[in-house]
Amino acid sequence: MKFDFQSLLNKITSISKVGDTIAIDLGQSSVKIARIKKAGDVLQLTDWGFIPNGISTNPTGETNPEEVAEVVKSVRSFISSKGIKSKIAATSIMGNFVIVRYVKFPKMSPDELSKSLRFEAEEFIPFDISDVYLSAELIRDIEEEGQPKMEAVLVAAKRDVVDARIGMLREMGLDPMIIDVDGFCANNIYEFCHPDYAGSNVLLLNIGAQMTTLSISEHGTIRVVRDIPFGGNLLSNLVVNAFACDFTQAEAMKKQYGIVPSAELESMSDAETAEQVTMALIQGVDEQLITEMQRSIDYFNTISETGEEVGRVVLTGGGAQLKNLDKYLNRQLDIPVEVFNPLDGIEHPDDAELLENASSFCVAIGLAMRKPGDSSAIRAV
Ligand SMILES: Nc1ncnc2c1ncn2[C@@H]1O[C@H](COP(=O)(O)OP(=O)(O)OP(=O)(O)O)[C@@H](O)[C@H]1O
Ligand SMILES: [Mg+2]
Numbered sequence: 144m145k146f147d148f149q150s151l152l153n154k155i156t157s158i159s160k161v162g163d164t165i166a167i168d169l170g171q172s173s174v175k176i177a178r179i180k181k182a183g184d185v186l187q188l189t190d191w192g193f194i195p196n197g198i199s200t201n202p203t204g205e206t207n208p209e210e211v212a213e214v215v216k217s218v219r220s221f222i223s224s225k226g227i228k229s230k231i232a233a234t235s236i237m238g239n240f241v242i243v244r245y246v247k248f249p250k251m252s253p254d255e256l257s258k259s260l261r262f263e264a265e266e267f268i269p270f271d272i273s274d275v276y277l278s279a280e281l282i283r284d285i286e287e288e289g290q291p292k293m294e295a296v297l298v299a300a301k302r303d304v305v306d307a308r309i310g311m312l313r314e315m316g317l318d319p320m321i322i323d324v325d326g327f328c329a330n331n332i333y334e335f336c337h338p339d340y341a342g343s344n345v346l347l348l349n350i351g352a353q354m355t356t357l358s359i360s361e362h363g364t365i366r367v368v369r370d371i372p373f374g375g376n377l378l379s380n381l382v383v384n385a386f387a388c389d390f391t392q393a394e395a396m397k398k399q400y401g402i403v404p405s406a407e408l409e410s411m412s413d414a415e416t417a418e419q420v421t422m423a424l425i426q427g428v429d430e431q432l433i434t435e436m437q438r439s440i441d442y443f444n445t446i447s448e449t450g451e452e453v454g455r456v457v458l459t460g461g462g463a464q465l466k467n468l469d470k471y472l473n474r475q476l477d478i479p480v481e482v483f484n485p486l487d488g489i490e491h492p493d494d495a496e497l498l499e500n501a502s503s504f505c506v507a508i509g510l511a512m513r514k515p516g517d518s519s520a521i522r523a524v
Contacts, residue, residue, distance in 0.1 A: 162178065162179065162180040162181065162189065162229075163229040163231045163514065164178065164179075164229070164231050164232070164233050164320075164321065164510075164511055164513055164514055164515075165178055165190075165222070165227060165229060165230075165231065165232050165233070165317065165511075166178065166179075166232075166233045166234070166507045166508070166510035166511035166513070167218065167232060167233070167234045167312065167315070167317075167507070167510075168234070168235060168325075168328075168504075168506045168507040168510060169197065169198050169214065169234060169308065169311065170197045170198075170351055170352065170503070170506075171197045171198065171199050171200070171351060171352045171353040171354070171374075171376070172195075172197045172351070172352035172353075172375070172376075172461070173193060173194060173195050173196065173197045173352075173461075173500075173503065174192070174193075174194040174196070174197055174198075174214055174217070174218065175191075175192070175193060175194075175500075175503055175504050175506070175507035176190070176191060176192035176193075176194070176218065176221060176507060177190070177191050177192075177504060177507035177508050177510070177511040178190040178191075178227070178511055179489070179508065179511040179512060185489075185490060186335065186488070186489040186490070186512070187489065187490040187491070188486070188489055188490065188491040188492065188508065188511075190225050190227065191491075191492070191494075191497055191504065191507075192218075192221040192225075193496055193497070193500050193503075193504075194214065194217045194218065194221065196210065196213055196214065196217070197210070197214070197352070198210050198211055198214055198311075199353065200238065200240075200304075200353075202239065204239075204240050204301055204303060204304040204307070206307065211311055211314075214311070215311060215314045215315050218315045219315055219316060222315070222316070222317075230316070230317050230318040231317075231318055231320050231514075231515060232312045232315070232317035232318060232319050232320065232321075233319075233320065233321035233322070233323060233510045233511070233513050234308055234311075234312060234319065234321075234322060234323075234510070235322065235323040235324055235325050235327075235328050235506055235510050236300055236304060236305065236308060236322060236323075236324060236325070237324060237325035237326065237354060237356050237370050238353075238354050238370050239370065240300060240301040240304040240305075241298065241299070241300045241301070241324055241370070242267075242268055242269065242270070242275075242297075242298070242299045242300075243296065243297070243298050243324065243326070243365075243368035243369075244267045244268075244296070244297045245294070245295075245296055245297075245366050245367070245446065246264075246267050246279075246294070246295055246296075246297045247285070247287065247292045247293065247294055247295070248263050248279075248292065248293050248295055249263075249290065249291075249292060249293075250284060250290075250291035250292055250293055251293075253281075253521050256279065256281075256293075256521050257521050257522060257523060257524050258524055260277050260279060260521065260522070260523035260524075261273075261277060261523050264277050264279070264297055264299065264523070267297055267299075268297075268299045270299065270301065274301060274302050274303070275299040275300060275301055275302055276299070276300050276302055276305055276322075276522075276523075277297070277298070277299050277522065277523040278297075278298045278299075278518075278520045278521070278522050278523075279295045279296065279297045279298070279520060279521050279522075280295060280296045280298075280518075280519065280520045280521075281293050281294070281295050281519075281521065282294040282295055282296065282364060296365060298324060298520075300322070300324075305322055308322065309322070320515040321510070321513050321514075321515060321518075323509075323510055323513060324368070325349055325356045325370075325506050326347070326349065326356040326357070326358040326365070326368040326370075327358075327365065327368075327509070328505070328506045328507075328508075328509030328510045328513075329347055329349045329356065329358070329459055329460075329505045329506055329509050330347060330358055330360060330365060330509070331509035331510075331512050331513075332485045332488070332489075332505060332508045332509035332512060333345070333347060333457060333459070333483055333485075333505075333509075334363070335488060335489075335512065336483075336485070336487060336488025336489075337488075340360070340363060341362050341363030342362070343362070343451070343454035343455065344359065344360065344361050344362065344443075344447070344449075344451055344452065344453045344454050345359070345360050345453070345454065345455055345456075345457055346358070346359045346436070346439070346440065346443075346453045346455070346456045346457070346478075347359075347360070347456075347457045347459065347483075348432075348436075348456065348457070348458050348459070348460070348463070349459050349460040349505060349506060350373070350374060350375070350458065350459070350460040350461065350462025350463050350465075351374045351375070351460050351461065351462060352374045352375045352376050352461065352462075353372075353374045353376055354370050354371065354372060354373070354374055355370070355371045355373045355374055355432065355460070355462065356368065356369075356370050356371075356460075357369045357370070357371055357435065357436065357439055359439060359440070359443045359453060361443075361447060361448060361449060361451075362449060366443060366446060366447070367439055367442065367443050367446075369435070369439055371431070371432065371435045372431070373427070373431040373432045373435065374462055375394075375397070375461060375462045375465075377427055377431060378397055378423070378424055378427045378428075378462075378465070379393045379394045379397050380393070381423040381424065381426060381427045382394075382396055382397050382420055382423045382424070384423070385419050385420070385422070385423040386419065396416070396420050397420065397424065397465070398464075398465075399420075400416075400417045400420040400421065400466065401421075401424070401465050401466020401467050401468065402421050402424050402425060402428075402465065402466060402467040402468060402470075402471045403417045403418070403420070403421045403466075403467070404467060404470070408421075424465070425471070428468070428471065428472075429475075432472075433472070433475055433476065436456075436472075436476065437476075440453055440476075452478075453478055454478075454479070455478065455479045455480070455481060456472060456473075456476065456478050456479070456480040456481070457480075457481055457482075457483045458472075458480065458481070458482045458483065458502075459482070459483040459484075459485065459502050459505040460502060460503060460505060460506075461500065461502060461503040463482050463483070463502045464482075464502055469481065469482050482502065483502065483505065484501045484502055485501065485502070485504055485505040485508045485509070486498070486501045486504070486508075489508070
């Protein structure tokens with residue numbers, strides 16, 4: 144599924160190709176940059192960058208100007224050090240500033256929908272409709288109570304947050320042409336790497352530092368997208384509380400131990416510490432993640448067309464690297480769980496920093512697969 148918002152599309156050139164897009168994932172803990180070349184059916188990661196400082200966004204969508212200035216400087220120097228000439232840039236958004244809804248509109252032409260989208264979308268969007276960019280991707284025509292209708296995925300993104308992101312890319316010396324949504328980007332690359340994606344229902348979790356994007360696709364069509372206020376920071380803070388240590392120490396302990404199975408604890412010389420870390424992590428996972436996953440699965444089951452259950456859970460984002468999270472979720476939910484490394488399905492350099500942070504690159508790589516003008520989404524005029 145491919146999205147962007149109208150204001151950005153006034154400069155599309157028909158000559159651009161996939162490799163021209165510089166994808167910039169502005170995360171809370173780090174910035175991930177990716178460029179991809181397509182040779183036949185093979186994707187190749189041609190450029191990548193990992194900038195270990197990110198941009199935090201407060202609940203009202205504001206960012207810290209010093210953090211932004213630092214990131215802008217780092218991205219500028221990355222681009223010049225790589226000698227990248229293309230200016231076409233893509234970024235994505237998530238969190239409380241984006242709403243994705245699976246909706247039904249009365250049957251109408253794309254032109255008519257474009258003109259009436261604000262009106263039609265109003266009932267689904269909990270924001271003032273004049274404060275958002277709107278975009279709708281048509282899925283299919285249906286009939287409901289004798290009336291011809293169209294199913295669509297509706298995306299609304301807060302205008303000020305999108306405009307701020309556009310401003311950041313411009314300050315980096317780039318031309319922002321694509322603004323996507325984290326959950327769609329992650330699904331793009333997962334689908335590319337897994338040709339069986341459309342054969343079942345997939346719950347994908349992109350676990351970041353501050354937020355987790357949850358999506359559920361039903362036979363290849365995304366039906367649910369939600370952002371959950373769960374991430375690596377929350378887990379590290381629970382370790383901070385358990386040990387009264389500082390955040391950096393907690394982050395290191397979280398990465399070292401992860402969720403240690405009780406059978407393994409017995410043979411560990413530092414079993415007490417490992418157990419305490421495990422208990423803190425499990426508390427966060429149970430209360431914040433599993434509860435929300437279960438809620439989303441229950442909701443999905445009420446709207447599912449096929450009546451089939453979620454067939455697998457896929458973990459990606461930096462938080463997916465938490466040791467044994469896959470096994471723990473599998474036990475609690477009784478659904479197969481896999482960890483997705485987006486580098487597995489594409490050609491890539493064998494650089495230690497890239498490999499170490501591979502799952503963090505999922506959104507950036509999915510975003511780099513986009514090119515200007517490839518979206519058939521209808522935007523509100
Ligand atoms: N080995 C590991 N074990 C546990 N957690 C890890 C590991 N490696 C990275 N993380 C966590 O992953 C998170 C960073 O992931 P990611 O890069 O996807 O986030 P982000 O994009 O910066 O954040 P957000 O998407 O919330 O804006 C951090 O909280 C970090 O602690
Ligand atoms: Mg992220």
